[in-house]
Amino acid sequence: MKTRMTELFGIKYPIMLSGMNWLTTPKLAAAVCNAGGLGVLAGSHYDAEGIRKAIKEIRELTDKPFGINLTLGVGAQALVPVVIEEKVPALNYALGRPPEIAPLIEAVHGYGGKVIGTIALLRHALRSEQLGADMLIITGYEAASHSGNVGALVLVPQITEAVKVPCIGAGGYADGKGLAAALALGAEGIAMGSRLAATQEAEVADTVKETWVKSSEEDTVIDPAFDGINCRVLRNKAAEDLLKKKSLPLFDAISAGLHMKRTLNLSWPELLRTANNLRRQQIGIGAGQRGLASMMRFAVGSRLFSKATTDGDPVNGILMMGQTAGRIKDIPTVAEVIERTIAEAEEILESMKAKIGS
């Protein structure tokens, strides 16, 4: 099996586990690696010691390459030195500004690691390539969490024709149909989030896994109301409540801000810098509130995200969920997901030869 993605990382299949805060754990990431894909652990909600421990755990569970995902610009900068010290094989950044991204890429390349940039807009793709990223993840409108406004069917060819680095698709992928489609569109592989989290190995409450199985593709909503940036989540009670509130009550905002300062281990200047960074992180058009208000949304969002995942409450918590949820009907093992995705994609490519000829 050879695409530029499998060659870049020395892996068997062009399938990556999307780094998802609170959802990816060392066990899940390692399971993906051992099944032939690239397991990625989202690290932004850990502190420095926590992420070091998590990296050690992954290494105990697999000898294959893996990645760590960091959301820059919201406090994760403090974790960058640890990830570099630990020489993780792949570092996947999301958001962030060139002054943060450039030194990070240089440091990772310094020890022979690879850097993956997550992007949702053409201009960010071009910038990431220019800064030296080795691969890009193209986040379609379908995706859970943050994205722009363009669907994968258009965005993937648009970006793959404009950059030279290998790209993979994220958002909307749950099976071999999606993998075959992504390859046809010019991608070198896919990232799957919700699909690989709705598995036996995922260490998230059954209530959350059942939510993915039950939900249809029409059960999500994308809005800046949840964390200050356009973010796709399950349309549940908590989401409806936040959508109704045009501005956050002061008490909620302050208490959530303090909660975020504590969880992300931020100093006061860091907290303010985070607020300022968020002001500049405009993914989609019209996305995002401004300044402190945006940061407070992020803080309230963060607390509600962990309520859904860590506490297993997908009714009162906010659950990031992609339109892919409509494609998830069972809770198999990670290896089953990957094997059947590959088998289905192969079958489709065979039938395509009969249909189109070659």
Place this chain on the structure above:
Amino acid sequence: MFKTRLTELFGIEYPIIQGALGGGLSPAELVSAVSNAGGLGTITSLNYPTSQELQEEIKKTKSMTDKPFAVNVTLLPTMRPVNYEEYFTAAIEEGVAIIETSGRSPEPYMKLLKDAKVKVMHKVGSARHAKTAERLGVDAVSVVSFEAAGHPLPDDVAASVLIPACVDAVKIPVIAAGGIADARGFVAALALGAEGVLMGTRFTASQECIAHPKLKEWFLQLGEADTMIVHRSINNTERVVRTDYTQKILEMEEKGATLEEILPLISGEKVRNAYNSGDVTNAVITAGQVVGLIHDIPSVKEIIEGIISEAKLIVQRLHNIEIGG
């Protein structure tokens, strides 16, 4: 040789359909060019104020091609009352083999169409509507996703998820509409389970389309993020090019403008004038997100043959990947 369930159903060479185009954009010249190139052209019946005029256009199309073509009847609310039955009857009398319905359930007309042995395709925006259409006896559904020009459903589901969801939901052939302008999207749509594709924006930027050359040139300048959805407030979601004019309409909607205030700004006459003059400053011009993938203005034949020949190259490239290794 090229075979999908759609080519068999409609008796066409390639599973590529030219979508209905409002504002007078799909006359006999464009429709016959698509059909003559092996695809399926579509006459847009509501471009004609009376069923007699539609009938004339069908006659003209028949004189220009002996291949199958379709007639679209859009059942959306209009500014003037429309006797749809007259339009259907005109198409049937002229022996049109394929009729596309859209906008609302075709149920009231299904008996008329089935008795006339017409093949019916219906535009849907969700898996549940696809199921309903199948139950009503529709022969194929075209699935309009979030990316599409014209009127996507307000559920905002993107093609990568919506196509397989509809393919799973029904047994009749599914046509992907929205997000496709070239061979990459074409092969991807087939991989997702579609039996064919429907393209509007791509055919608008063709030599044979009668829109003013300035409008086509303008399309070439636009990027994938230069469209947006308006008219949510009046339950008639439409994907349009982002301009000062459409931005103003969106702001009016957000401030709670009434239908009466908005209607004069979005009239079909303004759209027609823009297509004829190439001046888009005072009109709502629809375009799909694929406008960002369109870099040239070829002939219809070049578009269709280009997709088929490049699709073969893509399949060859994918074959070389040896997925299972």
